[in-house]
Amino acid sequence: MLTITKQTEIIPGIYELCLYGDITQQPIKPGQFVDIKIPDDAHLLRRPFGIAHVDRQNKTITLLYRVVGKGTAYLSRCPLKTELSVLGPLGNGYPSDHLMPGQNALIIGGGTGIPPLYELSRQLVAKNINVHHVFGFANQAAIFYEAPFRALGPVSYATNDGSYGYHGHVGLLLDAQFADAVSHYDAVYACGPKGLLMAVDSRFSKHPHAYISLEERMACGIGACYACVTKLRRNPDIQLKICDDGPVFKTNEVLI
């Protein structure tokens, strides 16, 4: 059980949720996620959320989530001190052991794919990696966590309506401003909507250290039920489980 110690609506519809408890005693890799039981008997399936920030000193983790359906709406109404059943950390997380201080990483995200990238960026910066962020949003009003990310490294924004930064989706921004990214960056990390992941997957398909994080509807969250499978690109007869073998995969590894 983790306890809600803070919950703020940081922009309309997006909540920052701090959970206190023993989960931080264990190692947590950026890109791993937690699976939360909505405390209402009618909701059986846990909800997966990326871990946006781990604060070992205060024994808290922070999640950032958008209210999309009944479960997240319920969560957003849970008062402070609510105890939540949280499973995790789950999944594999983003590999970064190969990165050396002074090397460069490109972090690409969009919408509610951003949360796990914040913890990733923090840990990379702590290892003295230079991090550049490329984020896509529907419009300026949808952007959140701009200041925290800017504190870690430069951020290039793309908005669908052009209200902030580059006018267009992230794929176009990559083409326009990051043409040499494949050679320039020692690691590429992405999380976000399917279109964004496909753009990254194709653009960095041969990069030796480019990773994308997938989403799928889940039941068990631990690899037992086969709800969340994805097929290997090189052999679609082999299926991997996003909850357990993922959610992070190398580019060109799975069919998205």
Add this chain to the structure above:
Amino acid sequence: MLTITKQTEIIPGIYELCLYGDITQQPIKPGQFVDIKIPDDAHLLRRPFGIAHVDRQNKTITLLYRVVGKGTAYLSRCPLKTELSVLGPLGNGYPSDHLMPGQNALIIGGGTGIPPLYELSRQLVAKNINVHHVFGFANQAAIFYEAPFRALGPVSYATNDGSYGYHGHVGLLLDAQFADAVSHYDAVYACGPKGLLMAVDSRFSKHPHAYISLEERMACGIGACYACVTKLRRNPDIQLKICDDGPVFKTNEVLI
């Protein structure tokens, strides 16, 4: 919506619940009940509870309930300030207009049938009626609200195991100590388990002002669904609805 302003476990498994809100603006008769939505989506049916105390000044009503199943267990865990959807006051309540100051009333109850009798007794005493209470419980440990009732008038207890008061059930206590009750009391009111109600129903079948309050599983609570019917004794082809035509009936009126 009514707000929980107080919730105490007064003896193991029995809770006193104070609800604040506009419900006290309307007239509430003793013996009426409220129908409470358990604030969890998996629980559809409202739970009926007698109104144990109406405090117009502080705009609160008090309920006394036993935790018997999932709904009451959930209710007992609801923290202060929880907002509850409360339907009511529902049902007819105990008639007492015929009583004059100085007259005598006998109040008979058992277990969780006691709650509505407290508000009844209070209102009778306020009208200068002499009230005698006869209460049955499984054993001494199960007794609650002894002092509040004693403050209103004498209380005779019967316990099944003889651990307090008369040894035996309420029917036997009535036979032993209230043989002249039919003529002595100007009104008789009962609420409690079926055995108790049957004892009162038969013993006071000809009393012109003897009333019993029935329980039944309900769905709508307002007379529309026919879940809670009971048959008229004089013509079992006629059915009354406990939620709407009751829960209070005259003795000898319905088949119990």
Add this chain to the structure above:
Amino acid sequence: MTDLTISLPGLDLKNPIMPASGCFGFGQEYARHYDLNKLGAIIIKAATKEPRLGNATPRVAETPSGMLNAIGLQNPGIEVIMNERLPWLATNYPDLPVIANVAGNTEADYVAVCQQISQAPNVHAIELNISCPNVAHGGLEFGTSPEIAAKLTKACVAVSQVPIYVKLSPNVTDIRPIALAVEAAGAAGFSLINTLVGMRINPKTRQPILANQTGGLSGPAIKPIAIRLIHQVRSISQLPIIGMGGVTTAADALELMAAGANAVAVGTANFSDPFACPKLIAALPEELAKYQLSDLSSFDLRRDLIHD
């Protein structure tokens, strides 16, 4: 302004929402809580030829996100309904279309009640209940065989002054032959779903909670089954469907309409919240606006969904 009107055989409705049969009596009790004119229509409690006392109590039990009922079609009989209940509605709510739910022990019973009740001026349609799981006779048995269902439908259609919507049972291996048979027999449309047969056992007594032992399962628990069956019937028939089963919110109502329902009845939700229907109706425009829609015809995407 959102246009919530819908037009179905016999039913020109200002909105597609109506209380489901058996969950709203004959309207009188809920009328104490709100103005019934807010409703698109009202489906009244089952009418039978003779008055019925129904089953012994307990008649209801709770289940996770659902409930069981075994009321057993208690109703005051066609005479009282014709002479008191329907006139009360006609007097107090002259513009409220009534759908009469009809049940019986025998085909002759059904036919007699359909003939009589369809003459009431405010009865705009009949919902033929061939799917009540809670009575010994005249319930499910009429609804599980295509032949029997068709024969009964034909006989009722022949005598009725108003269109007949046949209420189908979910307690069957395949609903499609039954729907097709009923359509061929002249039904104006379908109403679905009725309740699923269920049981709860009291852990203390280890006996069924309901006096009738089994009861009909309703409420949100059955919503996915309702959606599936509506979708399946829509895939083989273009007749109008009054959909029901677990509808609580405007989103639920639109989900059933997306599956193929043309109007939506609300049953169990009335018990959780007596204001369920007017709240749902009030929320419909905003729910439609989420999809940039301002009327219900454009919501009708059934053709996309027919691949069963």
Add this chain to the structure above:
Amino acid sequence: MTDLTISLPGLDLKNPIMPASGCFGFGQEYARHYDLNKLGAIIIKAATKEPRLGNATPRVAETPSGMLNAIGLQNPGIEVIMNERLPWLATNYPDLPVIANVAGNTEADYVAVCQQISQAPNVHAIELNISCPNVAHGGLEFGTSPEIAAKLTKACVAVSQVPIYVKLSPNVTDIRPIALAVEAAGAAGFSLINTLVGMRINPKTRQPILANQTGGLSGPAIKPIAIRLIHQVRSISQLPIIGMGGVTTAADALELMAAGANAVAVGTANFSDPFACPKLIAALPEELAKYQLSDLSSFDLRRDLIHD
């Protein structure tokens, strides 16, 4: 000390609780969370002759107190199960009885898998899955006709080294003739219920949420249907029943046992709480003590309940 042991054909169990097929894989993942020796037995994921990839994603959706799944019997095939999954269980949990769930496209498939898997030393019984609603072939069609179900059962019983429990479908008009036919064909017992066919529609796209369109409804929502069907099968047969459908708590398990189940499988609850099974098992003694019982045989009040 409460005695939780039960003894059924092929299955001498230290307690009556086992994870349901498809909700626990082949045990490896849950073994990371707790010691599987706590379980009475384990029912493994369906085994088919060839490996199966299952359906497209999304494969699951939530419903009120329930969920839909359309996994589509994804499994690595009998070879891998025999050579890797079952040996892993035998090595790590030598005392854990395994019930193998068997499915197929054709009768020949079923027979081949039953023959092979029943030879695995740790497979103590087979659960014959003739009721999967999520595959185009070899699912429900074997389970809705008494004749076909009996023929298949007979063929499998003939080749199996272990008792066969036939898993019945709730998606039928009347389960009794199917149960009787399967009993006559030599089944050692029944397993029920499999999932009910349901659907959810995504309000945004107005298309089914599941790629497979329909899915199997499981979880507490279907518990009253499971109880009703267990009770109904118990009323016509004295064969052992492995009951399942929405069991989450010890009280739920006893409710199914009161209805006639001799052992209880837990499916969906594992997803809400990975520790659902061991928690339930730990709570059983206290739950039994509420009724002054110290073993399960005395809980068996099935005879009282047979009036269907």
